[in-house]
Amino acid sequence: MRNLIICFIFIIFSLDSIAQVGYRNRLGVGSGNTQTDQNKIDYSNPKEYEIADIEVKGLETLNKSALISLSGLKVGDRIKLPGEKISSAIKKLWKHGIIGNVSINVDKVEDGKVWLVIELTERPRLTRINITGVSKSQQKELKEDVSLVRGRVLTDAIKKNTELAVKKYFVNKGFLNTKVVLTQEKDTLVANGVKVNVKVDKGHKVHINEIYFSGVEDLDESTLKRKMKKTKEKVRVRIFEDMARGLLSINSKELKTFFSESYEADWKQIKKYINDNVKLNFFNASKFVGKEYENDKDALIAFYNHKGYRDAAIVKDTVYLDKNENVIIDIEIYEGRKYFFRDIKWVGNFVYSDEQLDRVLGVEKGDVYDLELINKKLQFNPTDQDISGLYMDNGYLASRIEPVEVRVEGDSIDVEMRIYEGKQFTINNVVVRGNDRTNDHVIYRELRTRPGDLFSRNQIIRTQRELSQLGYFDPEQITPNVNPNMNDNTVEIEWDVVERPSDQIELSGGWGGSFGFIGTLGLTFNNFSLRNILNKEAWHPLPTGDGQKLSVRAQANGVQYQSYSMSFQEPWLGGKKPQSFSVSGTYSIQRGYNPTTARYDAGSLIMKGFSVGLGKRIKWPDDYFTLSHSISYYQYVLNEFVADYRLGFNNGISNNFSYNIALSRNSIDQPMYPRAGSQFTIGLTLTPPYSLFNDKDYASLDPEDRYNKVEFYKVLFDLKQYQKVVGNLVLEAKAHFGFIGNYKATTPIGPFERFVMGGSGLAGQSYIIGYDVISLRGYEDASILPRESDPKDPSNYIEGGTSFVKFGAELRYPLSLSPTATIYVLGFLEGGNNWANIKEFNTFDLYKSAGFGARIFMPAFGLIGIDWGYGFDTLPGRTSPSGSQFHFTIGQQFK
Numbered sequence: 001m002r003n004l005i006i007c008f009i010f011i012i013f014s015l016d017s018i019a020q021v022g023y024r025n026r027l028g029v030g031s032g033n034t035q036t037d038q039n040k041i042d043y044s045n046p047k048e049y050e051i052a053d054i055e056v057k058g059l060e061t062l063n064k065s066a067l068i069s070l071s072g073l074k075v076g077d078r079i080k081l082p083g084e085k086i087s088s089a090i091k092k093l094w095k096h097g098i099i100g101n102v103s104i105n106v107d108k109v110e111d112g113k114v115w116l117v118i119e120l121t122e123r124p125r126l127t128r129i130n131i132t133g134v135s136k137s138q139q140k141e142l143k144e145d146v147s148l149v150r151g152r153v154l155t156d157a158i159k160k161n162t163e164l165a166v167k168k169y170f171v172n173k174g175f176l177n178t179k180v181v182l183t184q185e186k187d188t189l190v191a192n193g194v195k196v197n198v199k200v201d202k203g204h205k206v207h208i209n210e211i212y213f214s215g216v217e218d219l220d221e222s223t224l225k226r227k228m229k230k231t232k233e234k235v236r237v238r239i240f241e242d243m244a245r246g247l248l249s250i251n252s253k254e255l256k257t258f259f260s261e262s263y264e265a266d267w268k269q270i271k272k273y274i275n276d277n278v279k280l281n282f283f284n285a286s287k288f289v290g291k292e293y294e295n296d297k298d299a300l301i302a303f304y305n306h307k308g309y310r311d312a313a314i315v316k317d318t319v320y321l322d323k324n325e326n327v328i329i330d331i332e333i334y335e336g337r338k339y340f341f342r343d344i345k346w347v348g349n350f351v352y353s354d355e356q357l358d359r360v361l362g363v364e365k366g367d368v369y370d371l372e373l374i375n376k377k378l379q380f381n382p383t384d385q386d387i388s389g390l391y392m393d394n395g396y397l398a399s400r401i402e403p404v405e406v407r408v409e410g411d412s413i414d415v416e417m418r419i420y421e422g423k424q425f426t427i428n429n430v431v432v433r434g435n436d437r438t439n440d441h442v443i444y445r446e447l448r449t450r451p452g453d454l455f456s457r458n459q460i461i462r463t464q465r466e467l468s469q470l471g472y473f474d475p476e477q478i479t480p481n482v483n484p485n486m487n488d489n490t491v492e493i494e495w496d497v498v499e500r501p502s503d504q505i506e507l508s509g510g511w512g513g514s515f516g517f518i519g520t521l522g523l524t525f526n527n528f529s530l531r532n533i534l535n536k537e538a539w540h541p542l543p544t545g546d547g548q549k550l551s552v553r554a555q556a557n558g559v560q561y562q563s564y565s566m567s568f569q570e571p572w573l574g575g576k577k578p579q580s581f582s583v584s585g586t587y588s589i590q591r592g593y594n595p596t597t598a599r600y601d602a603g604s605l606i607m608k609g610f611s612v613g614l615g616k617r618i619k620w621p622d623d624y625f626t627l628s629h630s631i632s633y634y635q636y637v638l639n640e641f642v643a644d645y646r647l648g649f650n651n652g653i654s655n656n657f658s659y660n661i662a663l664s665r666n667s668i669d670q671p672m673y674p675r676a677g678s679q680f681t682i683g684l685t686l687t688p689p690y691s692l693f694n695d696k697d698y699a700s701l702d703p704e705d706r707y708n709k710v711e712f713y714k715v716l717f718d719l720k721q722y723q724k725v726v727g728n729l730v731l732e733a734k735a736h737f738g739f740i741g742n743y744k745a746t747t748p749i750g751p752f753e754r755f756v757m758g759g760s761g762l763a764g765q766s767y768i769i770g771y772d773v774i775s776l777r778g779y780e781d782a783s784i785l786p787r788e789s790d791p792k793d794p795s796n797y798i799e800g801g802t803s804f805v806k807f808g809a810e811l812r813y814p815l816s817l818s819p820t821a822t823i824y825v826l827g828f829l830e831g832g833n834n835w836a837n838i839k840e841f842n843t844f845d846l847y848k849s850a851g852f853g854a855r856i857f858m859p860a861f862g863l864i865g866i867d868w869g870y871g872f873d874t875l876p877g878r879t880s881p882s883g884s885q886f887h888f889t890i891g892q893q894f895k
Contacts, residue, residue, distance in 0.1 A: 046080045052113040058120045060192040062098065070096060071104075071118065081106070081114065098123055098153045123153045124184070127193035133200035138169075142198075145169055154184065154194060162198070170202050174287025177203035177325070207286040208233050209326040215315065215333045219307065227303045230292035231329070288327045293319070297331075304335065308368040310413075311336030339369035342412035348419040352390065357417070360385050369413050374403055378417075395424030395454035397484055397491060425455040428490035434497040438472050438527060442547040445572060446470065449480075449493050460493070468670035470547065472527055473497040475670040476817050500820075502526040503544075522553035530570070547571055560600045563588035573614075580615040580628070592642035603641035603650060607770060609634030613660075624667045630660045636752060636770060638704075647751040647770075648790055648798040652704025656752060660685045672822045672857050673814055674722045675730050685714040685753075689743040698747045703790070707750045714753060715739045725811075732810040736774065739838060740802040749788075754800025757784035757834040760867065760887035774804055775889075776832045778849025778869030779882045786836035803841050806832030822857040828869070847873045849882070865889040 054073060056064045068074065071089040079085045086104050093099050100121040107115040131139045146165045163180045170178040179201040187193035211233055213221050225233065297314055304312030315332040322328055341363055346354045361377050378387045378401045391399040400420045407414040429451055432443050446466040448459040460480050468475035474497075481494040503525050525542055528550040532543035542550075549569040556562040567584035586609060592602030613630030617623065636654040638647070661684050668677035690709050691698060698706050717737040725731050742749050752770040759781030776784065790796040808830040816823040831846035853867030867889070871882025 046082055048078050048080050049109065049112060049114040051075050051077050051079060051116060052110075053115050055107065055115070055117045056120070057117060058122065060122050061125065062122055067093070067118070067120075073116070079114075093118075093120070122192055123155060124186075124192055124194040125190075126154050126196060127187045127190045128195040129198065130195065131198045131200065133202065142166060142169060154196065159196075162196075166198060166200060170200070172289050172291075174205045174207065174289065175202045176206040176288065179203065204325070206288055206321075207326050208288050209322055209324075209328055211329045211331065213331050213333060215335060218309075218335055218338065219304070224300060224303070227299050228296035229299065230289065231296040232286045288319075293329075300331075300333070302372065304333075306370050306372055308338040308340065308370060309336050310339050310369060310371065337411055339408075339411050339413050341365060341367045341369055341415065342407075342409075343414045344417065345406075345414070346417045346419065348421065351394065351396070351421055357387060357390075360387055360390055371403070374415070378403065389457055391421065392455070392457040393459075395426065395456070396421055397425040397455050397482075398422035398486070423489045425484060425489050425491045427451050427453050427455055427493060428485070428488075429492045430495070431492070432495045432497065434499065435473075436499050437544055438470075438499065438547070439529075439545040441575070442470075442472075442527075442545065443467065443495075443497070445575075445578075447495075455482075455491050463495070465669055467495070467497065469666075471671060472499060472502050472547075474500045474818075475672065520553070520555045522551070524551040525549065528568075530568075558600075559591060560593070561588075561590050578617045580613075582613040582615075582630070583610070585610040586634075590641075592640075594642070603639050604637075605641045605647075606637040606639075607634060608637075609656070622665075624665045626664050626666070628660075628662045628664070631658070632660070633657045646787070646797055646799045648796060649703030649707065649751075652708065654707045654710050654750070654752060656687065656710040658685050658687045658710075668722055673728075673730075673812070673817060673824060674732075675724045675728065676722055678719070678721045680719040681716070683714075683716045685712075685716075687711050687713070691742075691744040691747040698744075703796075706748065707752075710750050710752055711747060712740050712742060712749055712753060715741075728814050728817075730812045732808075732812060734806075734808045734810075736804075736806040736832075738772070738774075738804045741838070748790075749802055751798045751800065754798075754802060755804045755834050756782045756800060757804055757806075757832060758782050759885075760889045771800060774806060774832065774834070775887075776806065776847065776849065777828065777830055777851055777853075777867050777887050778871035778885055779847060779875065780885065783875055783882075784832075784834045784847065786834055788836040801834035801836055803838045804832065804834040805841070805843055805846075806830065807846070808832075820858070823854070825852070825854045827852045828867075830869075847871065847875070847882075853887075863889070 051073060053075060054068050056067055059067070070093060072092050073079075073085070073089050077085075089104060090102055093102050100123050102118065102120040105117045105119060107117050109115075129143060131142055134142065142165075146162045159182050163182055166180045167178050181199045181201075183197045183199070184194045185197070187195050208231060211225055211228070211231070213224060216224065297317065301312055301314065311334070313334050313336075315334050317332065318330040320328055342365060344358070344361070344363060344365075346357050349357060361374075363374065363377070376386070380386055380388065387401055388399065398420075399422050402418045404416045404418055405413055406416045427449055430444075430447060430449055432440065432447075435443055446463070448463045448466070449456075453459075460482070464478050464480060467473055467478050477496070477498040479496040481496065482491060483494065484491045503523075525544070526549050527544045527546070528548040529538065529543040529546035530548055530550075531546065532538035535543060538544075548571070549567075551565075551567045553565050554563070563586070565584065565586040567582065569580060569582040571578065571580045573579045573581040586607070588607045590605045591600040592604070593600055594602040609632060611630055611632035613628060615626055615628030618625045618627050634656045636656070638650055638652050638654075641647070641650050662681055663683075664679070664681040666677075666679050668674035668679060687710055690711050715738065718734075719736070720732060720734045723731045723733070738755055740749055740753060740755075754771055755774060756771045757774045758776050758779040760775050760777065773782065784801075785799050786801050787797045787799050788802070790798065808828060810826050810828040812824050812826045814822070814824040827850075829848075829850050831848040833842075833846050835841050849869045849871045851867055851869030853865055853869075855863060855865040857863045865888070867887040869885050869887060871885060874881050
């Protein structure tokens, strides 16, 4: 017993010695230090010391002072040894993740002072990333996804996160068995640098082999599978199943030897083999992604709810792999019963009656119970009016509507619509920010949200549209910020806009059929300021900011053709009402080609004139309408003119004085890439009815006398409708019609103002003087050009139509909607025709075409496009269909 007690005491002393040595090592008190007895550290009796100095060993790239600061220790501090401050300093250094190993040692102790040494190893820094086992494009995407940044300290957490990020990237692409191995090697070129190698083994892509439903009785399983947008089965090759079934049905001894006696068993085996091995996969649609699968399960239940199955739920679902490591999904659904609306009651409504709210809601007794539809019609209906909008358009910004099921009997549900109307909010203040070039008054006059008015959600939407229509701001970044003040029932509206260049320069060349190469130089200043024209400080390069439009344009191809035009438009004449004023002038000369001299000296056609117009917005039938008037005078001077197209005479002067009135409506959401709304214009052009006030027999007159005063009336109708299909995919449907008539049956229609059809609408619009050019892609420029004989000389004729019609549909998808460039691709179908006489007009007799193209709008250069079209029909005088045609366009074309 005595020996046992002695052993026990010895063990205790030994453990105490070991513990002291361990703490001594942690503090780093070396045996080589010469210390007096009174200056030695007594571990059983902690004593306070002053830090005399701190040294750091093992640094390669880190800053010494910064590292000491991170530790929390500093010279002059008093610390206890042993004590918590040393262990706390080590924890702080570890916390930042830039240190590998660290210890704090005592170098010496003298006269109540201590000299400390921080010994550490730095974690390596990343210098290069090398990813193998994947394509170059995937390498680029992975380097953007993972958190490996050159120069960053490489920690264990970063390496693990990198591995997980790479796996997640490929899991989202259907590679569920991806393996990732990270290794690092020292970079001999950089101090403390390492290169990280990421080796990726994607494995095979895991596809969804089958989706099985159980519990489905009322709905069709194929419909449910279609509602799962991202979770799709592989496409089966059913032909193999049909072949196998056919072989088994043959009554042949030779074939029957290949099968057992049980036909059904054989068929099951063959079908199972085909299901397991014979599959096709289109566009990787059958890949399995867990997150998308969860979303698709929610979509299934939402679809059931939409059909009236309010109790529908997924009881359980199982995802497992078959023998080929493809996914099998089993989904058990509880459908429940189908419910219908019975009574719908409104509670709390004082502003609007039950009947008014019922009309907006549009739900009748006996309709399928669809709470999603109810919420859409209560809160936000993108295609029609909703209850919330009805209140918000009347100032009730804080109104709330809550549908509550109050009774369920059998398959019928009574719903109570509980409304809190609140008080009306008025607009207290309106602020516009971001307009660096455009003057405030140009923006404020377009605002429909003004101080003192009742708040209206519809007016917010309309203001956003009006600002987009100006063309001075990026329509994708016009943002209204609504800040209500609940204390005084007011609201402040902040409009954030982003300016974009609106001035345009047109410097281009194109091929204009018989005109050859045409050069164009045009300058359009869409935000011009006439009042600052004399202010030198406002020229940048021209005065801007007042929303006026100044355009100067010149075209030429040498001596054959030159045209010069200039126009000015003020959209708010007087600055108080949206009443526009415009004025324009033009001068063009066209010379005929003389084959004898091979020069353009076969006479000339000169057109000169001006136009003055007034327009105003009107509020009836609604405030999207504009009514405009203009008067114009153009003079055509022919001097022995010979051209490829026929005007019916070569010498003389024609005077065209006309009045134009046009009613138009424009409700598109933005000008460059409209997604919704429509445009239509109906216009009437009238010249004085000279023939009604004289007894001249116009048919017997020579052309130069007959057409001295141009006489006609013209009707034009244009319609475009934009409808969003899905996302930003937009369908444009359009129809155009034109007709030129005379006041008196015996008065021939003159050669000017007629219609030419074909091509892009670009070549010829400016080059064939006195004509309106209508595009029809898939056919050559100006190729649909009917003829009308001169009543006095049947051998002479006039080219150009007096009536036309055109229909079209265009499917558009944007590639870029940035303020620097709007780019979209399109596919189109078109049909149209042009007739010399209204009696020949036939909307079923059309030249048809189809094709595709692209458009790019850059603020500095306007709209530029290229199309490929295929004309399916044969034009008069031709022996084969028009076929393949390329078209180049600049700017918005006539039709």
